[in-house]
Each structure stands twice: as structure tokens, then as C-alpha cells.
Amino acid sequence: MSSEFTKLFELIISASLINNFVFTRFLGLCIFFGVSKKMETAVGMSITFTAVMMVSAAISWVIFNLVLVPLEITFLEIIVFIGIIAGLVQLSDTIMRKVSPGLYYKLGIYLALISTNCIILAVPLINAGEKYSFIESLAFGLGSGLGFALALIIMASIREKLELADVPAPFKGLPMAFVVTGLIALAFTGFSGLITL
């Protein structure tokens, strides 16, 4: 039992720090550069992302292993997963609007952005590829979400300062953000080899 917990813990650490989605797998970059200008939006996005990622990991696992695998149509995984995510986003949008309008007002706009985001689609695809169990899939979803949140918050806090910095004209805006991300990514390479799974 305890070794299982260790394994789950290792999975979360590895998904969030060592194989961080933004810095070593390069996923979700559009959102990463898009919403990291302000701390407030970065935090809102992180919360929405982690929640959607875990739920979609769970639903996708169930459908993949109980429907696609027995029917031997796993090559349809892309179509099915994108369908699940689009449906899920629509559903949470509707539920949130009815149940908690305050929260919807704060996080609603991020929900719409999520359905065409690669990071959300990558979680079920990797889960299916690595043949993770149900609990492991959830742990991977959680770890990835936390890692993305960490990346967004680090970046947002740097970019708020970067606005005031004197940057050479061609580097203004996105190019500088890329260079900064490169430097953070360099720091994150320090985590590699922390755990060998």
C-alpha cells in the first residue's frame, strides 16, 4: 500500500517538476504566453485548468478502457478525446453559470479557451499511451495541472516586472518572453534525475 502511495507521489512530482508541461514538453504555450501578463488571470487560469484536466483525465480513462479498448477502435482516440473535452467544457460552462454565477464571471472566459488547448488533450493521450491505471491517470492529471500552474505563476510574476524593463526594440514583447522562458526552462533542467521512474 505504502509503495503505491510512493509511486503516486513520484508520478505527481515527475509530472509537475521534472516533465513540466511548459518547460520540458512544450505544451500549452499559446495559453502560457497569452495569459501570463497579469497575476490575477494567471491564477484563475491555473485553477480552471487543473480542475478540467483531472476531470477529463478521469472520463477519458473510463471511455478509453471500457469502450475503445474492448471494441478495438483505439485509433479513434484523438476524435473521441477531443469530443469528450469539448462536451466537458460546454457542460461545466452551463453548470457554472447556473450554480455559481460569481465564479462563472471570474473563470468563464478561460473555459472557452480550454477546448482548443493542446495541454488538456495531451493528458488523456499520454495516459492512454503509458497505460496508466485509473488512479495513476488522476495523479498524472493533477501533477500536470500543478506544474502548469507553477509555470504560469512564475512567468506572470516575472512579466509584471518585465513591463518596466528597458529591452532592445526588436526583443520587445514576445521575443523577450521567449528568452525569459528559456532561462526558466534551464533552471528546470536541474530537476531532471530527481526521481527515476
Added chain:
Amino acid sequence: MSSQSSTSLKELFLNGIVKENTIFKLALSLCPSIAVTNNLKNGIFMGAAVLFVQVMVNLTISLLRKVIHPKVRLPIFMLVISGWVTVTQLMMAAFAPDVYAKVGLYVALIVAFASILARAEMFASKNSIIPSMADGLGMGVGFLFALTVISFFRELVGKGTLTVPTGMATQHVFTLMNTKPVLLMVLPAGGFLAVGILMAFFNWINARYAAKTAHGLH
């Protein structure tokens, strides 16, 4: 009339390569531009996959544009895109398995490219087949061009070599520099640095070009 339509086709084609280059100008679909570009061959194959999907999606949407009901258009676009991505993925796995082993996940994620959906929504659903294909071709070639430039730069600086594909599963590795290469450039962190520097370079060229034309007008 025919010359006019051919110039506009040419403009459509060039628009995606220069003015609205997906990566350097719009900063969309960035994930693969860094993930697969530490090797020229991977960059070219990924770019070609995107080119194929973009053209086929534009063609399909343009053919079906009168049948698709506007209210359900987005789910149908997604369905068409994921169908073509699955085709690309399976073809790549069959014909170029060694490249597929490295870039497979990113090929699957072409589905989530905002740029492909955007072209389907903004252009192909409103125009006839030939302009739609020209538009898709331009966008796709622009993407292929960007990936080729980035991966050329990264492999040359990071390893001192160039891996040029000579066929689906064959390649030739040229060694161009025998000095000690900058390993950082092929590491993940180097990808961000390379794209940042190249973007700044393109900005600089644009700024100079704009200054020159402004100067010429006076």
C-alpha cells in the same frame, strides 16, 4: 480577369508565408515549433504534416460549406480536423516510424492547433475550393518554413550537424562544424531561446524594411 484571379491566388499563398506567418507573426501553434525542432529532419516532417492537414481540412470544409449548418459548424470542423489528423498520424506511423517515435504526440496534437481551426472558420467556410486550397497551402508552407528555419538553426548551433531527409525513412547527416557545439541549443531551454532570438531577428528585419519604405516615400 484570369490574371487578376491568379495574382489574388498568389497573394493568398504569400499571405500565409510572410504577412501572417503562424509562428513568427501570429505566435500561434507554438508547441511543436519548440518541441520537435532540435533536429532538421523532425522539423521538416512535422511541418509537412501540418501542411497536409491544413490543405486537406480547407479542401474538405470548402467542399462541404453549403451543407454544414452554421449552428453546428464548430463541432463539424473539429471532427473534420481530427479525422485528417488521424489519417496523417497513421500514415506517418506506417511510412516514417523512426520520426513518428519522436514527434508522434505532437502530430496528434495538431488537432488543437488554433491556426487550423481559424483558417477553416475564417476562410474555407466562406470561399470556394481553389482559393481555400491556396490559402491552406500558404499557411502550411509558412509553418513548414518556420519550423525548417528554427530546426536548421538549432541543429547547426547545438550539434554542428544537419540531418537532411532523403526519403521517408532514410537520411543523410552532414557535419558542418567540427568545433565544440553549443549543447544548450538542442536542450529544451535552447528551443525557447532560439525562437525568441529568431522572432527578434524577424522583427528587426521588418522594422528596417518599414523604415526603408517610409524613407523612400518622402
